[in-house]
Amino acid sequence: MKDKETFSDSLRRALEEEGFAKEAREEIVEDYREMISEASLSKEEESAFIGELGSPREIAKKLAREMPKQTKDDHKLVALSPFLALIAFFLIGTISNVWHPTWLVFFITPISAIWTETRGLDRLKGLSVFVLIAGYVLLATYTGDWHPLWALLVLMVALNLYERGGRIRKAGALYTVAAVGGFLTLDYLLGIQFMHVLLFAPTLVLAVESGVFGVRFDIEGRSTTRQEKVVFSGLVVLMAAVYLLLGFMWALWHPGWLVFLLVPLFALLYVQFILGEKLPLVAYSPFIATALFVIVGHAFDAYNLSWLFFLAIPVLGILTDKDDEEKEYS
Amino acid sequence: MDAQFKKGVLELCLLQLIAEGPKTPFDLLEALAEPIGVNVNTIYPLLRRLESEGRLTHQKHREGPHPPRKQFTLTEAGEERLLYLKDMWRRLSDAVEQLLGGHEDEG
Numbered sequence: 463m464k465d466k467e468t469f470s471d472s473l474r475r476a477l478e479e480e481g482f483a484k485e486a487r488e489e490i491v492e493d494y495r496e497m498i499s500e501a502s503l504s505k506e507e508e509s510a511f512i513g514e515l516g517s518p519r520e521i522a523k524k525l526a527r528e529m530p531k532q533t534k535d536d537h538k539l540v541a542l543s544p545f546l547a548l549i550a551f552f553l554i555g556t557i558s559n560v561w562h563p564t565w566l567v568f569f570i571t572p573i574s575a576i577w578t579e580t581r582g583l584d585r586l587k588g589l590s591v592f593v594l595i596a597g598y599v600l601l602a603t604y605t606g607d608w609h610p611l612w613a614l615l616v617l618m619v620a621l622n623l624y625e626r627g628g629r630i631r632k633a634g635a636l637y638t639v640a641a642v643g644g645f646l647t648l649d650y651l652l653g654i655q656f657m658h659v660l661l662f663a664p665t666l667v668l669a670v671e672s673g674v675f676g677v678r679f680d681i682e683g684r685s686t687t688r689q690e691k692v693v694f695s696g697l698v699v700l701m702a703a704v705y706l707l708l709g710f711m712w713a714l715w716h717p718g719w720l721v722f723l724l725v726p727l728f729a730l731l732y733v734q735f736i737l738g739e740k741l742p743l744v745a746y747s748p749f750i751a752t753a754l755f756v757i758v759g760h761a762f763d764a765y766n767l768s769w770l771f772f773l774a775i776p777v778l779g780i781l782t783d784k785d786d787e788e789k790e791y792s
Numbered sequence: 793m794d795a796q797f798k799k800g801v802l803e804l805c806l807l808q809l810i811a812e813g814p815k816t817p818f819d820l821l822e823a824l825a826e827p828i829g830v831n832v833n834t835i836y837p838l839l840r841r842l843e844s845e846g847r848l849t850h851q852k853h854r855e856g857p858h859p860p861r862k863q864f865t866l867t868e869a870g871e872e873r874l875l876y877l878k879d880m881w882r883r884l885s886d887a888v889e890q891l892l893g894g895h896e897d898e899g
Contacts, residue, residue: 490840493817496861497832500818503858514831521833528837 465509466498469518476522481540481575490525540578543571544772551769561765563603565755566596568772583625590621599716608715610649612706613642619665622674634668641665659706670695690732697725717756723749744778751775798828802838804881807866807874810848814863839864847873 470491477487494515501511515521550567554560569592576588594615602608616638624635641661648654648661669675673691675698701721708718727749734741751771759765802824809815809823817839821832842848847870852860866874 493836493862496816496859497818497821497836499859500816500861504818504822516831516833524833525837525840528841 465512466495469498469512469515470495473518473521476518477525479519480522480526482522482526483578494521540571540575543574544568547571548769555766561763562759563596563599565759565765565769566599569596583621587618587621587625590618594618595719602715608713609709610646612709612715613645613662616642616662616665619669619674623665623668623672626672626674631668631672634665638662638665666699670699675699694725694729697728698722701725717760720753720756723753742778742782744775744782747775747778798830801881802828802830802834803842804874804877806835806838806842807847807870807877810864811866811871811874814851814853814865816861816863818861820864842870845869 473494474487474491477490482490498508498511498515502508547568547570550570551561551564554564554567558564573589573592576585576592594617598611598614601614602611605611620635620638620642623631623638641664645658645661648658673695675695701724704721705715705718708714708721712718727746730741730745730749733739751774754771755765755768758771759768762768805824805828806820809820815823817832817836820835820839824830824835839848843850843864846867848864849867850862850864853863854860
């Protein structure tokens with residue numbers, strides 16, 4: 463039974479990544495579950511049939527290709543958002559000559575995708591990442607208080623803990639919100655420095671234990687191993703420590719936050735070189751383009767030009783997009 | 793069998809099988825996997841496309857103690873499409889038969 467559940471979860475996530483609306487995702491997963499049940503009733507071993515189905519990611523990709531209308535109609539806003547963001551970036555940048563933090567308007571692309579794709583707590587959780595980062599960068603740029611305002615980012619952990627459910631995690635979420643408030647109060651009002659970071663110790667322990675920092679590797683219906691969870695949770699904590707170190711020691715709060723991009727980058731490298739999954743170059747491009755955009759923009763005060771790095775994403779996509787018609791009947 | 797060729801005839805085969813009586817995706821897989829050499833990941837997206845084009849519809853059907861299963865039936869548009877594809881197939885196969893026969897006679 464575990465195989466069927468693992469397969470369903472992986473397929474659901476893969477369909478989400480391909481931009482299927484929630485209703486369509488659930489229907490497709492239900493159809494595949496029915497087929498697995500029928501196969502096991504007729505003659506086949508459930509696990510053998512699941513093996514024949516192949517990778518959930520490939521299934522989702524194929525469905526996205528075969529049913530383009532269903533995905534595209536739902537996502538006109540998402541498709542338009544990069545152009546709208548670029549126009550807004552140029553207008554605001556040219557008029558005000560403030561390119562940083564105007565570049566935050568590019569967040570409307572992931573924000574609109576999350577808004578279209580998710581509902582309820584999932585939506586809140588997804589939006590919180592971009593809203594909190596944008597809020598942090600905006601506030602910190604104009605106040606200069608990169609520390610202690612980074613504590614606002616910890617609110618993402620609170621939402622994740624709450625979403626995972628359970629009495630202890632929900633209590634942990636409430637504690638985390640209070641800890642953020644307490645941290646900022648102690649720092650701003652009482653001038654207590656450094657040691658009050660210990661307020662976040664219980665949050666950190668609970669977050670690691672709950673797998674909040676986890677990275678999912680849903681390839682061929684396999685589930686993420688305990689070892690992978692530990693390594694990648696550790697990596698997130700390590701990057702947070704590196705960020706704080708860069709900030710406290712060399713005041714590199716911005717663009718030091720770029721170290722967090724190493725987490726998805728390492729995850730992609732792990733998938734490609736350790737798990738042996740073929741990944742197109744375009745998978746890496748958003749992270750590399752963002753890093754180059756910020757580094758070049760910051761170092762040479764040239765955000766008005768460095769946005770060109772983002773063009774590498776669609777260009778690479780076009781260059782590496784293979785016609786895989788022939789694979790369809792394999 | 794060539795992939796493009798299979799793709800062309802699969803829609804016709806699916807519609808014909810469903811015209812004979814309501815079918816689940818698994819029924820269709822069992823009927824087509826061996827003779828045409830297709831898998832569920834080829835059949836299922838086509839079923840979804842045909843349904844979104846209004847050529848198929850589905851009902852949930854319960855049989856015995858098992859949970860209800862999705863069964864596809866043809867709509868009027870599906871029946872028309874089947875007639876059209878059958879006609880196309882017959883014309884094509886006649887033409888190819890004649891061509892092949894002609895060549896065999898020559899040989």
